[in-house]
Amino acid sequence: MRLLLAEDEKSLSHALCSILEDNGYSVDAVYDGQDAIDFASNDIYDMMILDIMLPKKNGFDVLKEIRAASNMIPVLVLSARSSVDDRVRGLDLGANDYLTKPFSPKELLARIRVLSRVQYTQRDDxxxxxxxxxxxxxxxxxxxxxxxxxxxxxxxxxxxxxxxxxxxxxxxxxxxxxxxxxxxxxxxxxxxxxxxxxxxxxxxxxxxxxxxxxxxxxxxxxxxx
Incomplete structure (x- = not known):
């Protein structure tokens, strides 16, 4: 399963890549919103993990653009913006899940597994x-x-x-x-x-x-x- 990780804090990005790769995922990391949009358009990813506070284009704008382009890649938002309004906005713009920082790696992996199971249910196991x-x-x-x-x-x-x-x-x-x-x-x-x-x-x-x-x-x- 190939994941696209959009996180501009490089130390966190490297740590997340290590966690995900140790659990059997393949990961490509990008560090700004425009790259997140460009990479997602290639149709090679099974899921995107998306920060909101990204340079060039924020995560909300990323969600708007990829959904407007009919790109239905599952998106898990991973953000320090934890207000109810932010969570609702992210979900309304097309995020499939929203996890706030700080987070437990175990919970992150569990959320990814849930989204994966939903994908497989929609297709065939x-x-x-x-x-x-x-x-x-x-x-x-x-x-x-x-x-x-x-x-x-x-x-x-x-x-x-x-x-x-x-x-x-x-x-x-x-x-x-x-x-x-x-x-x-x-x-x-x-x-x-x-x-x-x-x-x-x-x-x-x-x-x-x-x-x-x-x-x-x-x-x-x-x-x-």
């Missing part, structure tokens, strides 16, 4: 393509012959494939979505994870496969008879 299932809550990839628990990046990649079968994803998209803009990940790392998934699909006797398109990317498709 179990993805199915061909004879393969992917459980979004347990990260289990399975068929009638067995199952595998997917590690974080394997799971993120397989969820993308199974959410949109037959869609071709570029290597650059995987790097941005799973490893992040500031990552030093190279193209061969994507191939490595595709190889891991192919081996698991083969072991599960899958009737689907990950097909490579030269100079284009990868797609999950029905296996050839």
């Amino acid at each position: 179990i993805l199915n393509v061909g004879n393969i299932n992917l459980d979004r809550s347990s990260h289990e990839l399975s068929s009638t012959v067995g199952s595998y628990h997917l590690a974080n990046k394997e799971y993120q990649m397989m969820e993308l494939f199974m959410s949109h079968p037959n869609r071709v994803y570029s290597i650059e998209f995987f790097i941005e979505k799973i490893w992040g803009y500031d990552s030093n990940a190279e193209t061969n790392l994507v191939w490595t994870y595709v190889s891991y998934l192919r081996k698991k699909l083969n072991a599960l006797h899958a009737n689907i496969k990950i097909k490579a398109y030269r100079n284009t990317g990868y797609s999950l498709e029905q296996a050839d008879d």
Whole structure:
């Protein structure tokens, strides 16, 4: 799960990134409201954690602009502005939740899990393509012959494939979505994870496969008879 963190206090941002990454999330950090809007428009994030008191554009303006653009990314506001009026304003502008500072990391993680469960309820907890299932809550990839628990990046990649079968994803998209803009990940790392998934699909006797398109990317498709 990839998160966008918009927090201008860099020491807090670094601490939050460490907490979130230690709990299995991938995080990109931005430090002003305009970058929050620009990054959110890329449609690679599953959730945004948003401070209100940001430079360039404050969090309320960020909410206005992304919702006006029909961007429905779940937003958890994390702010020192704790008045009832501020909380109501944030929620009315489209925030899905509002947590005030100071906060407990355990509560922050719990709020993120709640928003994640809402997303999965609105979609499906179990993805199915061909004879393969992917459980979004347990990260289990399975068929009638067995199952595998997917590690974080394997799971993120397989969820993308199974959410949109037959869609071709570029290597650059995987790097941005799973490893992040500031990552030093190279193209061969994507191939490595595709190889891991192919081996698991083969072991599960899958009737689907990950097909490579030269100079284009990868797609999950029905296996050839």
